[in-house]
Amino acid sequence: MKNILVPTDFSPAAHHAFDVAVRLAQRTGGAITLLHVEEHNDTPRFSSSGGRIGGSSLEDVFMLKYLQKIKQQMHELMAEARHLAPEVPVTDVLRTSSLVNSVLEVIAERQIDLVVMGAHEHSAWQHFFAGSNTERLVRTAPCPVLTVKHPEMQFNVRHIVFPSDFSAEADRAVPDLQRIQAVFPDATLHLLKVVPDIDQYATAMARIQDFAERHHLQHCEPEVIDAADASVGIPLFARQTHADLVVMPTHARTGLSHFLHHNVAENVARHALPPVLTFRL
Numbered sequence: 001m002k003n004i005l006v007p008t009d010f011s012p013a014a015h016h017a018f019d020v021a022v023r024l025a026q027r028t029g030g031a032i033t034l035l036h037v038e039e040h041n042d043t044p045r046f047s048s049s050g051g052r053i054g055g056s057s058l059e060d061v062f063m064l065k066y067l068q069k070i071k072q073q074m075h076e077l078m079a080e081a082r083h084l085a086p087e088v089p090v091t092d093v094l095r096t097s098s099l100v101n102s103v104l105e106v107i108a109e110r111q112i113d114l115v116v117m118g119a120h121e122h123s124a125w126q127h128f129f130a131g132s133n134t135e136r137l138v139r140t141a142p143c144p145v146l147t148v149k150h151p152e153m154q155f156n157v158r159h160i161v162f163p164s165d166f167s168a169e170a171d172r173a174v175p176d177l178q179r180i181q182a183v184f185p186d187a188t189l190h191l192l193k194v195v196p197d198i199d200q201y202a203t204a205m206a207r208i209q210d211f212a213e214r215h216h217l218q219h220c221e222p223e224v225i226d227a228a229d230a231s232v233g234i235p236l237f238a239r240q241t242h243a244d245l246v247v248m249p250t251h252a253r254t255g256l257s258h259f260l261h262h263n264v265a266e267n268v269a270r271h272a273l274p275p276v277l278t279f280r281l
Contacts, residue, residue, distance in 0.1 A: 001144075001183055002030035005112040007037065007103055010073050013118030017148040018077060020275060021116040022085050023155040028183060031089040033110055034077060036070055037102045038095070070094060099133045104140065112143055119147040138250055144176070144279040152275060157184040157244040163192045163234050164249075166211045172281045173249040174215045180247060180277070181219065189220040190241060194233030198226045235273055243274050249281045 006021045008014040018034070025032050074092040081090045095102040106112060117134055138145050162177060164170045181189060191212060193204040201224050208222035223241075227233030238246060 001114045001179075002028050003033070003110060003112045003114070004030055005033045005035060005103065005106055005110070005115045007035045007099065007115070007117055008074075008077070009036070011118060013149065015077075015118070016151050017116045017118040017146075018081075019084075020146065020148050020152050020155045022081050022088055023152075024114070024116070024183075025088040026085045031091070032081065033106060033112065034074055034090055034092045035102065035106055036074060036092075036094050037097060037099045038067070038070070039098055067094060100136045100140065103137055107141060107143060114143055115141055115145045117145060117147050119149045138278050142280070144277055146275055146277045148275045149273075155244070155275075157187045159190060159241050159243045160184065160187050160245045160247060161190045161192055161234070161238055161241065161243045162247045163194065163230065163237075166191070166193060166207045169281065170211065170249075171215070173247075173279075174217075176249070176279045177217070177247065178215075180245075181217075184245075185219075187219065187244070189217065190223045190237070190243070191217075191220055192223045192225065192234070192237055194225055194227050194230045194237075196226075196228060200224075201226070238273055246273055246276045248276060248278050250278045 001024055004021045004025055006018050021032050078090045093106055191208045193208055195204050204224045205222055212220050225233045225237045
């Protein structure tokens with residue numbers, strides 16, 4: 001998590017994501033690329049300095065002035081980062097294309113290994129995961145995506161929640177879990193299984209313990225919560241443990257954890273979860 005990309009539209013949510021990215025870069029010795037995308041159909045590409053590559057018109061003059069204003073906003077964020085963490089390098093990129101295509105291009109060009117994005121508070125998770133730019137990035141990005149909804153100025157991660165059914169497929173998430181634990185070595189990893197009936201508690205606990213022992217996971221706690229479904233159990237447990245981060249593997253096919261349905265994820269998001277880190281299995 002050293003090469004961090006932060007797409008920004010200068011909204012409060014995007015600023016929350018930027019704050020988290022700066023703290024992460026401090027922790028990992030990383031660098032940040034700040035990306036703003038102006039989505040215009042049939043608009044020529046502009047360079048990162050705001051200059052158009054070929055052509056001129058009155059509309060182009062207006063666009064150039066607008067892009068110069070965007071650059072000023074980008075530089076203000078960069079100055080803020082220098083004040084908070086002078087050791088963290090921050091560069092800026094300005095693109096006129098689709099957001100998703102621009103993010104994927106920058107990931108490839110700059111070997112990005114983490115995208116940090118703001119998720120707007122009012123957005124229902126169904127929209128968030130069923131057609132938004134964030135959903136498409138979660139589904140298509142070759143690197144993990146961290147979504148942030150609320151201010152997390154210090155981002156002191158002490159409790160990480162990994163909800164799963166701990167089937168054989170969950171084994172594929174272990175390398176990513178271990179990388180996350182390496183970034184936050186003092187955090188407790190809560191391995192969480194939601195069961196619909198308390199009678200399943202013993203079986204679920206045994207499955208989690210087997211998962212942890214098989215993969216030699218450290219600083220982890222097996223957790224089982226009795227709830228009607230994951231949409232109730234996950235946010236309830238996150239609140240009870242004061243979770244700082246929820247980690248969820250996804251599929252490229254849907255962008256959703258294999259044990260979550262759209263309505264489940266929507267309900268989970270409505271209950272103000274902490275930042276959510278998704279990565280593709």
